[in-house]
Every structure is written in structure tokens, then in C-alpha cells.
């Protein structure tokens with residue numbers, strides 16, 4: 610069997626198109642333009658690339674983008690004051706503080722200072738609690754993108770065995786929660802899991818989010834399973850230079866899986882598309898308007 614390749618790049622373009630349509634409708638019918646504020650503290654090169662990309666795509670779908678770049682030595686009070694200003698700004702419907710923050714800043718404190726309804730990352734403890742109890746919340750972007758692709762491919766996920774490898778707050782835990790809310794039987798595996806190959810072999814759905822290049826080989830995958838690869842790892846090529854690989858060994862997994870996301874071009878493009886979707890959703894909720902269908906959990 611050769612797996613069907615799930616094209617995240619094309620899927621993300623479709624999501625952005627739906628977002629752009631809804632943004633146009635909000636402008637035409639209500640005179641409202643959704644706005645996303647992104648806060649970057651410091652000069653981490655990877656974060657700078659992400660933030661630039663977020664700003665560009667926000668503008669491309671017709672929304673307002675507000676970028677706040679602060680020096681690496683910004684103190685906590687200054688950052689919290691900026692967040693408070695954004696919380697109170699009616700033009701700002703979504704707020705994202707790029708992680709990781711410099712070590713002297715308390716990430717939990719900063720994230721929890723964002724008004725939950727503007728927390729388009731879905732990292733605030735209120736949103737985590739709402740998601741965990743099956744209530745309407747802001748849903749973390751990467752897991753939301755994975756869920757959209759899984760629902761599109763399978764229709765219903767009810768009763769499927771899902772194994773999430775990785776237990777981060779950003780991906781693993783919310784992913785497991787979303788799969789549980791869609792009635793999967795969910796296992797969260799991690800670095801201390803005993804007999805990981807055996808656990809993964811039971812899965813109809815495998816979501817790999819550990820940040821270890823190509824750690825899941827094809828021999829762990831059940832014939833016909835769906836493999837979602839969240840990893841983005843840059844590795845050295847034997848002939849020199851570098852290339853991007855996921856957390857699964859694509860070459861061997863593609864031969865046994867029923868469907869698989871590639872790296873690059875799988876989950877990656879969906880993350881920012883879902884951020885834009887969350888911003889429109891937040892804007893609609895803030896204004897008591899109908900939110901777009903199919904763009905949240």
C-alpha cells in the first residue's frame with residue numbers, strides 16, 4: 610500500500626480562502642475589520658520568520674495586522690502593560706505573544722494576562738479548561754489544523770484508536786483533548802512510555818509531535834493507519850547543506866500508512882491558516898455575529 614498524501618498546503622489555502630470570504634462579509638455588512646496583534650520579544654531568528662509570515666498572511670486575507678516588537682531585555686511590567694492595552698483595544702480581536710519568551714519572563718503569567726476571548730493561541734488556562742470540558746473555547750492552532758485534516762479525510766473519527774506522541778501544552782495535550790471530544794479512544798505517549806512501538810501499532814490515527822527527527826519508523830505503523838506529522842526538524846544532509854524532516858520517517862511510513870502528511874507541506878501551513886481562522890472567530894464572537902462554519906472545533 611502507498612499512502613494517500615494529505616496536502617496541507619492546498620488545505621491551508623482553502624482555509625485562508627474561507628477566512629478571506631468571511632472577512633469581506635464582515636467589512637461589507639457590518640463595517641468591521643478583524644485585527645490580530647502579534648507581540649515578539651527579542652530577536653530569535655526562527656520567531657522573527659514566523660511573525661513576519663503571520664503578519665503577511667493576516668494582511669493577505671484582508672485583516673488588520675498590528676506588530677509589536679520589544680527588545681530582549683523588556684521587563685515583565687512593560688510587557689504586561691502592552692497586553693493590557695491590547696486587551697482594551699476594540700480594534701484588536703486576537704492577541705498572540707510569540708513563544709518562547711526570554712528566560713527572565715514568566716510565560717504562564719504573560720499568557721494568562723491575555724483576555725481569554727482574544728487568546729487566539731488557545732493557551733490561556735480558561736481556554737484550556739473550556740476545551741477540556743467540551744465548551745466553546747479558542748482552540749490551539751496546530752492541533753486544530755490536524756483535526757481539520759483528519760475530519761476532512763475520515764468524516765467521523767468516532768471510535769477510532771488515536772495515539773498522540775508528545776505531551777506538550779501547545780500540541781500534544783490539546784490534540785488529545787480534541788480527538789477525545791470527537792469520540793476517539795486516545796492514548797498520549799511520551800518519552801517514558803513503555804513499549805512505544807507496540808502502543809503505536811494499535812493506532813488508527815498517529816499524531817507525532819515530539820520534535821525528534823524521523824523517530825517513528827514504518828514498522829511501528831498499522832497497515833492503513835493515518836499518520837499526522839507535526840515535527841519540523843532541520844537536519845544535515847550527508848552531502849552537505851540541510852533539509853527539513855518530520856518526526857516520522859516518511860520514506861518507510863508512506864509504504865504502510867493509508868494517509869500521511871508530508872514535511873514540509875503538511876501540518877506546517879495549517880498552523881497560520883488556523884490562527885487567521887481563530888481571529889475571525891474571535892471577532893465574530895466579540896460582536897455577537899455568526900461565526901464561520903467549519904473553521905473551529
Ligand code: GUN
Pocket residue numbers: 705706707708709730750751779
Ligand atoms: N511558538 C511556537 N509555536 C507557537 C505557537 O503556536 N504560538 C505561539 N504564540 N508561539 C509559538
